[in-house]
Amino acid sequence: xxxxxxxxxxxxxxxxxxxxxxxxxxxxxxxxxxxxxxxxxxxxxxxxxxxxxxxxxxxxxxxxxxxxxxxxxxxxxxxxxxxxxxxxxxxxxxxxxxxxxxxxxxxxxxxxxxxxxxxxxxxxxxxxxxxxxxxxxxxxxxxxxxxxxxxxxxxxxxxxxxxxxxxxxxxxxxxxxxxxxxxxxxxxxxxxxxxxxxxxxxxxxxxxxxxxxxxxxxxxxxxxxxxxxxxxxxxxxxxxxxxxxxxxxxxxxxxxxxxxxxxxxxxxxxxxxxxxxxxxxxxxxxxxxxxxxxxxxxxxxxxxxxxxxxxxxxxxxxxxxxxxxxxxxxxxxxxxxxxxxxxxxxxxxxxxxxxxxxxxxxxxxxxxxxxxxxxxxxxxxxxxxxxxxxxxxxxxxxxxxxxxxxxxxxxxxxxxxxxxxxxxxxxxxxx
Ligand code: UDX
Numbered sequence: 023x024x025x026x027x028x029x030x031x032x033x034x035x036x037x038x039x040x041x042x043x044x045x046x047x048x049x050x051x052x053x054x055x056x057x058x059x060x061x062x063x064x065x066x067x068x069x070x071x072x073x074x075x076x077x078x079x080x081x082x083x084x085x086x087x088x089x090x091x092x093x094x095x096x097x098x099x100x101x102x103x104x105x106x107x108x109x110x111x112x113x114x115x116x117x118x119x120x121x122x123x124x125x126x127x128x129x130x131x132x133x134x135x136x137x138x139x140x141x142x143x144x145x146x147x148x149x150x151x152x153x154x155x156x157x158x159x160x161x162x163x164x165x166x167x168x169x170x171x172x173x174x175x176x177x178x179x180x181x182x183x184x185x186x187x188x189x190x191x192x193x194x195x196x197x198x199x200x201x202x203x204x205x206x207x208x209x210x211x212x213x214x215x216x217x218x219x220x221x222x223x224x225x226x227x228x229x230x231x232x233x234x235x236x237x238x239x240x241x242x243x244x245x246x247x248x249x250x251x252x253x254x255x256x257x258x259x260x261x262x263x264x265x266x267x268x269x270x271x272x273x274x275x276x277x278x279x280x281x282x283x284x285x286x287x288x289x290x291x292x293x294x295x296x297x298x299x300x301x302x303x304x305x306x307x308x309x310x311x312x313x314x315x316x317x318x319x320x321x322x323x324x325x326x327x328x329x330x331x332x333x334x335x336x337x338x339x340x341x342x343x344x345x346x347x348x349x350x351x352x353x354x355x356x357x358x359x360x361x362x363x364x365x366x367x368x369x370x371x372x373x374x375x376x377x378x379x380x381x382x383x384x385x386x387x388x389x390x391x392x393x394x395x396x397x398x399x400x401x402x403x404x405x406x407x408x409x410x411x412x413x414x415x416x417x418x419x420x421x422x423x424x425x426x427x428x429x430x431x432x433x434x435x436x437x438x439x440x441x442x443x444x445x446x447x448x449x450x451x452x453x
Contacts, residue, residue: 026094034104039076040189042085050087061087072186095130100139114297128162139172147298151224172204175224177231198227235291241276243315249279249452281433282319284346284355320357334370340403343410344376351378358409375399397421405429
C-alpha cells in the first residue's frame with residue numbers, strides 16, 4: 023500500500039521506516055526542509071535503535087520525504103498525523119500543530135479525486151479526532167467524512183529507545199475508525215504483523231492510549247508511595263514488590279520505586295487526561311495524586327541529602343544521570359531537572375555526569391560542571407545523587423574510592439554498598 027506520514031519526529035520517523043519495512047511505499051511530509059533533506063539522504067532525524075539501518079535500506083527506494091502535501095496525498099492511500107501534542111500552560115493538551123496539519127491535509131484532499139484516509143496517530147484527548155480533526159478536514163477539503171474520505175485514530179505504544187522493536191512486535195494494535203472502510207484501510211497496513219487488531223471508534227482508541235499510560239504512571243506512583251511508607255518502617259520495598267508482583271493480576275513491571283517517572287509521555291499524558299476530565303466537570307483525585315507523588319519524589323532526594331549533611335551551600339554534589347531513563351539522551355521531564363534546580367537554589371556546587379544527555383542538559387543548566395566520567399564527577403564530592411537507571415552505574419566500584427564515608431543517595435536502586443571496595447554512607451530513596 024501507499025502511505026504518507028506527517029511529522030518526522032520520534033513517532034513519525036519510526037512509523038515511516040517500519041511501514042517501509044512492512045513492504046509499503048512511504049512518503050514522509052515535514053514542513054522543516056532540513057529534515058526532508060536529511061531523510062532523503064538516508065539519515066534518521068532522531069536516534070532510535072535500528073532506525074538508521076531501516077532509513078538507509080529504504081530511502082530513495084520505497085521511502086522518500088517531501089514538504090509538498092499535495093504530492094504526498096495524491097500518491098498515497100492514507101495519511102498519518104504524527105505531529106507533536108505539547109502541554110499548554112495549564113497542563114492541558116495544545117492541539118495547534120494537529121490543527122495545522124489537519125488543515126493542510128484538507129486542502130490537499132480537496133484536489134484528490136479518489137478516497138483517502140486521514141489517520142490520527144498523535145496522542146490526542148478523547149473526542150479530538152471526531153470534533154477537531156474531522157471538521158477541519160471537511161472544511162478545508164469541502165468533502166464529506168465517511169463518503170469522500172475516511173477518518174481513523176490509531177494510537178502508538180512505543181517506548182523510547184525500543185520504538186522500532188515495539189512497532190514490529192506490538193502487543194496490541196488499536197484502530198478506532200468512523201466507519202468500516204476507513205478501519206479496513208488502516209488494518210491492512212498492519213496485516214504482516216502477528217497481532218490481533220482491536221477495532222473500535224475514535225474516542226475509545228484515544229482513551230485506550232491515555233489509560234494505558236496513566237495506568238503505568240499510577241503503578242509507579244503507587245510503588246513510590248508504598249516505598250516511602252516502607253522506608254519509615256525499615257522494610258525493603260523491592261522485596262515487597264518482588265513478592266506482590268508474582269500475582270499475575272498485578273505483575274512486577276513498573277513497580278520500581280525511585281525518583282519518579284519522566285519522559286515525553288507519562289507526565290504530559292496524565293496531565294492531559296486530568297485536564298480533559300476537569301473540562302467535563304470531573305475532578306480525578308487519583309490521577310492528581312499520581313502527579314503529586316511524582317512531583318514530590320525527586321525533592322525527597324534533596325531532603326535525604328540535607329538530613330545527612332545539613333546546609334548544602336557550597337557543598338559539592340555529584341549528580342549521576344541526567345536523562346529521564348537509561349539508553350537515551352532525552353531529558354524531557356527528567357527527574358534530575360527539579361533536583362538540579364533545587365540544588366542551585368540552595369547554592370550547592372554541582373558536578374554532573376551522564377553517558378548521553380550532557381549536551382541537552384547544558385542548555386538548561388550552564389552553571390553545572392559537566393564531567394566526562396562518573397569518577398570525575400565524584401572527585402571531592404561531599405554527596406552524590408543517582409538519578410537515572412543507567413546500566414554502567416550498577417557496575418560502579420572504584421569510582422567511589424574518593425567517596426569513602428561520604429553520602430550517596432540512590433534514586434534508582436542501583437548500588438549494592440556491600441559490594442564496593444570502600445565504605446560509603448548509603449541511603450536509598452525509599453528502601
Ligand atoms: C512510555 C510507555 O512505556 C510507552 O508505552 C508510551 O508509548 C510512551 O511512554 P517511555 O517514555 O519511553 O515510554 O519510558 P518508560 O520506559 O516507560 O519509562 C518512563 C519513566 O518511568 C522513566 O522515567 C523511568 O525511569 C520511570 N520508571 C519506569 C520508574 O520510575 N519505575 C518503573 O518501575 C518503571
